[in-house]
Amino acid sequence: MAIIEVKHFNKSFDGHAVHKDVSFRVEKGECLGLVGGSGIGKSVVLRSLIGLEKPTSGEIWIEGEEISKLKERDLTAIRKKVAYVFQNGALFDSMSVYDNLAYPLREHTAFNEDEIQTRIHDQLEEFGLLEAEGKLPAELSGGMQKRVGLARAMMIGPKVILYDEPTAGLDPYNTLKIRETVLRLKKKGVTSVFVTHDMPTAIAVCDRFVMLGEGRVLDERRADELSRKDPGPLERFITGDYGGY
Ligand SMILES: Nc1ncnc2c1ncn2[C@@H]1O[C@H](COP(=O)(O)OP(=O)(O)OP(=O)(O)O)[C@@H](O)[C@H]1O
Numbered sequence: 282m283a284i285i286e287v288k289h290f291n292k293s294f295d296g297h298a299v300h301k302d303v304s305f306r307v308e309k310g311e312c313l314g315l316v317g318g319s320g321i322g323k324s325v326v327l328r329s330l331i332g333l334e335k336p337t338s339g340e341i342w343i344e345g346e347e348i349s350k351l352k353e354r355d356l357t358a359i360r361k362k363v364a365y366v367f368q369n370g371a372l373f374d375s376m377s378v379y380d381n382l383a384y385p386l387r388e389h390t391a392f393n394e395d396e397i398q399t400r401i402h403d404q405l406e407e408f409g410l411l412e413a414e415g416k417l418p419a420e421l422s423g424g425m426q427k428r429v430g431l432a433r434a435m436m437i438g439p440k441v442i443l444y445d446e447p448t449a450g451l452d453p454y455n456t457l458k459i460r461e462t463v464l465r466l467k468k469k470g471v472t473s474v475f476v477t478h479d480m481p482t483a484i485a486v487c488d489r490f491v492m493l494g495e496g497r498v499l500d501e502r503r504a505d506e507l508s509r510k511d512p513g514p515l516e517r518f519i520t521g522d523y524g525g526y
C-alpha cells in the first residue's frame with residue numbers, strides 16, 4: 282500500500298488553476314523527488330499533504346486515510362506521522378535551540394522534562410548540534426538553522442518527512458551534511474517527498490521522480506531509469522536543457 286496517494290488533485294487560487302488533475306503515489310520507504318519550475322506548485326502540494334492547504338477538488342490519502350476534508354483537530358494525528366521541513370527552518374525565533382526541539386515533545390507527547398532532555402541530547406548529538414543547544418536561531422548560521430529544523434521535525438519519529446528545498450542557499454559542506462541526514466533517515470525506513478532545485482542532491486537521495494508542469498504530472502521515472510540517450514521532459518529538466526516552463 283502506498284503511504285501517500287494524491288488523486289486528481291486540483292488547486293486554484295482566486296480562480297487561477299495551479300494544479301489541474303495531479304496524481305501520484307509514494308510507497309513505503311521511498312524517497313520521491315518532486316521537481317518542476319519555480320511557481321509550478323510544489324510547495325502547495327507539500328502543504329496539502331499535512332492539511333495546511335485544502336485541495337479545490339481531489340483526494341489526499343495518508344496511510345489509507347483521506348485527509349483533505351479532516352478538521353484541524355483530526356489533522357493533529359496526521360502531523361505526528363508526517364513532518365514538514367520548511368524551507369527557512371521555520372524555527373521559533375525567541376526560543377533557544379533546546380526549546381525549539383522540546384516544543385513538539387511538549388506539544389504531542391506525555392514525556393516528562395527528564396525524558397525530554399535525554400531525547401534532545403541524543404538528537405543534538407546525532408545532528409552535530411551539541412554546541413548550539415543554548416543558542417537562539419539568529420545566532421546560528423543558515424546551515425545550522427536548517428539542521429535544527431530537520432532535527433526538530435524528526436523529534437517525534439515521523440513515518441513520513443516532507444522536505445521543501447532543504448539545501449537551498451547552503452554551502453557544499455552543509456549541503457553534504459543534509460544529504461547524509463536524509464540518507465540516514467531513509468535507511469531507518471522513513472518515507473519522504475523531496476522538493477528541490479538542487480539536482481545533484483536530488484539524484485543522490487531520490488528513488489523516483491515526479492515532475493510537475495502545466496498543472497499536471499508532466500513526467501515520472503525511477504532514478505535508475507533516467508536516460509542520457511533518450512531524454513524526456515524529466516531528464517531535460519534535471520540537466521537544465523528544457524527552455525523553462
Ligand atoms: N496562499 C496562496 N494564495 C495565492 N496564491 C498562492 C498561494 N500559495 C501559492 N500560491 C500560488 O501558487 C503557485 C504555486 O506556488 P508554490 O509556492 O507551490 O510554487 P513552487 O513550485 O513551490 O515554487 P518554488 O520552486 O519557487 O518554491 C504560485 O503561482 C503561487 O503564487
Ligand SMILES: [Mg+2]
Pocket residue numbers: 323324325445
Ligand atoms: Mg516552493
